[in-house]
Amino acid sequence: MGDQLLIRLCSPTLAGIKTGNLFTVDVDDRDMFNCEVREFNARLSGKGIRMIPVRYWKGHVLIYLYRPAFLKRDFANEEVRRILKEKGYSYSNADRCVAELARHLAIDPSFPHEIGLFLGYPVADVIGFMKSPEEGVKYTGFWKVYGDKDAALKIFDRYKKCTEIYSRAHRAGKSLEQLTVAG
Numbered sequence: 001m002g003d004q005l006l007i008r009l010c011s012p013t014l015a016g017i018k019t020g021n022l023f024t025v026d027v028d029d030r031d032m033f034n035c036e037v038r039e040f041n042a043r044l045s046g047k048g049i050r051m052i053p054v055r056y057w058k059g060h061v062l063i064y065l066y067r068p069a070f071l072k073r074d075f076a077n078e079e080v081r082r083i084l085k086e087k088g089y090s091y092s093n094a095d096r097c098v099a100e101l102a103r104h105l106a107i108d109p110s111f112p113h114e115i116g117l118f119l120g121y122p123v124a125d126v127i128g129f130m131k132s133p134e135e136g137v138k139y140t141g142f143w144k145v146y147g148d149k150d151a152a153l154k155i156f157d158r159y160k161k162c163t164e165i166y167s168r169a170h171r172a173g174k175s176l177e178q179l180t181v182a183g
Contacts, residue, residue: 003176004167010065011166012159014049016181019074019120020066022054027061037063043176048183054102062105067183068094070120079123083130087114122147 005025012018027033033053040051048067055062072094074080084091089100097118104112113133116126121143128136128146139145141156166179 004170006065006176007166007170007179008163011163011179013065013067014166014176014180015162016048016067016183017158017162019070020064020118022062022064022115022119024060024062026059027056028059030056030061033061044180046182047177047180049180052098052102054098055105064098064101064118066098066118069183071098071118074117074120077123079127080117083114083117083123083126087112089114116143119143122152124148125152 007014009023010021013021037051037053041049044051048069049065050068051063051065053061054064075084075091075094075097081091084097087104090096101112101115101118113130114126116129117123124147125143125145129144133144136146137144138147138149139152141152142159143152145152169179170176
């Protein structure tokens with residue numbers, strides 16, 4: 001898993017403007033991949049970033065790259081806590097919630113609908129998706145928008161611009177460590 005892939009898929013999180021990203025990579029050797037994850041975490045832990053494999057299956061791994069401090073902030077929202085509690089999470093501890101998310105992903109072959117809360121999506125959009133993934137969708141971008149479309153479009157533009165800037169800077173020689181904002 002190269003730095004360019006992380007920049008292409010996770011720039012908004014690396015830049016400190018998004019809570020987290022999920023992405024899948026192919027894995028031939030699980031032990032070797034786990035070593036890569038430990039090395040990544042050692043490289044960027046001082047920047048407030050964490051990478052966790054949350055699900056393995058048939059030569060693939062689902063990775064959650066996130067900012068623990070942002071997740072803790074997001075989970076302080078009462079509406080978020082209510083949803084997590086209803087879904088069986090220990091909502092008072094963000095780290096434990098990540099472990100519980102991994103368990104949910106292992107048990108349920110489909111994505112648990114509350115996963116958007118772990119990615120920093122607006123609560124109204126997560127609730128809309130949980131009620132009906134197809135009804136009431138106002139726009140589809142980085143996520144399905146059920147609430148404030150104009151605000152979401154601004155965020156989508158910000159994410160796109162961030163990824164473009166980070167990709168260009170990385171190609172020009174900036175390292176992943178240099179591009180990752182401390183937070």
